Amino acid sequence: MPEITLVEAVTQALAYELQADPTVLVYGQDVGVNGGVFRATDGLQKKFGRERVLDTPLAENMIGGIAVGMAAMGLRPVAEFQFMGFIYPGLDHILSHAARYRNRTRGRLSCPIVYRAPYGGGIHAPEHHSESTEALFAHIPGLRVVVPSSPARAYGLLLAAIRDPDPVVFLEPKRIYRAVRQEVPDSGEALPLDRCFVLREGTDVTLIAWGASLKETLRAADKLAEDGIEAEVIDPATLKPLDIHAIIDSLEKTHRCVVVHEAARFGGLGAEIIAQINDYAFDLLEAPVQRVTGYDTVMPYYRLEDRYLPGVEQILAAVREVLDYPNGGRP
């Protein structure tokens, strides 16, 4: 079996579900002939036809809106926004309608939509092409927010998202679109939504990260292991609803925790995770939970983006702080 990248796993999942379910369709800007600017839909139009894999005119608000009508009539649209930085015109429809249709009609109509968007920094792109605003979407009642972090999870979680009866914002970490290759059987088997994935087991500290930040987080865990510190690494994968119990289970072992995300700190999901840890597991903690995040700044143009994105050293510093508590203190 050939090894595939994360973006190829997205294509594989889309192809599987287009084949399996005639109500599934894929549309967006340049997703047809061109196969998407990141090639996530490469070859799909050729295989499934222009009726099911459609290039749209250039209007993100429209891309967000038509899905509502399509889905209400029983189709399963998978809409691509070219970059997360351009999803905002469509937010009106995602927030005001897709996330509410089931509730508004008391279950009469619903919106099984997947809104896909590549997200995150680190690819030396122009302004607006490096956004990481998952917390905006996670705040919206009625939505699911899912972020895969490996080819296998991209495949299994995207299948689950398309089959889910409710709207899903599926954010693809484009920095690791082609970072690793993995064997991903085209079995059509979905992975569970609303569940964390434990990527590495450990007993000394819990590291929580998602998307591309897991690359640095796992590297930090490797380095810690060299010093005899066993970090448990958790990928929530579904950021909303959050599987807090898996995190608590981990804290039962480690009693210490660091949350890593490249999004800005204020109101970021790190804050939510820490608040829930305080709600459910405060007594388990040996040290305050630390956050390693992007700054509360505008995402800088690319010459400074490496300074913005959380790096291995910052994660290690935060881990040392929770391990040394109360003797270490803040730098």
Place this chain on the structure above:
Amino acid sequence: MHKPRMHLLASFDIARLQYLDEQGRATQELPDFATPDTLQALYRQMALARLVDDRAVKLQRTGQLGTYPSSLGQEAVGVGVGGALEKDDIYCPYYRETGALLERGVEIEEILAIWGGDERGQDYQHARLDLPLCIPIATQLLHATGVAFALKYKREQFGEPPRVAVTCAGEGATSRGDFFEAMNLAAVWRLPVVFVINNNQWAISVPRTEQTASKTIAQKAIAAGIPGLQVDGNDVIAVRAAVTDAVARARNGEGPALIEATCYRLCDHTTADDAGRYQPQDEVHAAWQCEPLARLGNYLRGEDLWGDEQEGELQRELAEVLERALQDFAERPAQKNSAMFDYLYARLPDAFIEQYDQLVGQ
């Protein structure tokens, strides 16, 4: 200065359709559907819409209903549009829609429930696939475009019978990108959708002249490459005829159309508004001379198809219909608290079970 010579590439006309003038006299031969029975039925539905709106405003004034948007003066648009669809077509309303909803079989009680703070009103017991009322301006135009895509898709992929989506918005909505985006995509994809603009001259306090410098709303169709027509929106026959024709063309695979129906909002924007602050009195007075119910009534009376006796009978019948609905509305059992969560997702995610239990008091 020398004026350069240019070639005419394209030119366009915008037509206006009217069958009954302001006095209710036929200006041309009426369309085939305009049988005495149909015209009397249209009159009845407009009278019912007016009665429902009037009572709903009174209910709001006495604290029995929340904010309510009356459609006083716009009954011909709602009834004319709503009646032009086949049962299995899909109507995608905005929020000022009493006449159209009644035509689609939405219960009066359901309309009252929606504005009485109960989502169950949107769970129409008839017209099960019609979209719910849509409050964010113009967004329903894109939903209707998506609906039309689905109808076309299901026809082509699954051999379902041809169906059409019809949607309505106020003239203020035409300032929004959604309006242009919807027409643009519908035209490019040749979708079976009809866009109706209820041009009641006012978007809350902003008059039509401050909304657009365009001579008509109908001509905005031209840029999208679809037919645009203006109809006299106080003439229910014209509205019904224009929408019926556009629906037939859409059903036949001939693509979308835009219909502008001109009328006048003879009421406040909603019960939370006071149109006396901005609508000029003489303009309102003049608009009352054009209103749609009296116009059709005058025509029917002129043709000996209506009289005082029938009017009295109708008012008695409609009053009974309304009273029954009011009773159903009043006797509606309250929603459970848990309804907040019950329809949020298909299955309540584990993460919210604790909140759910808090809410229901476990």
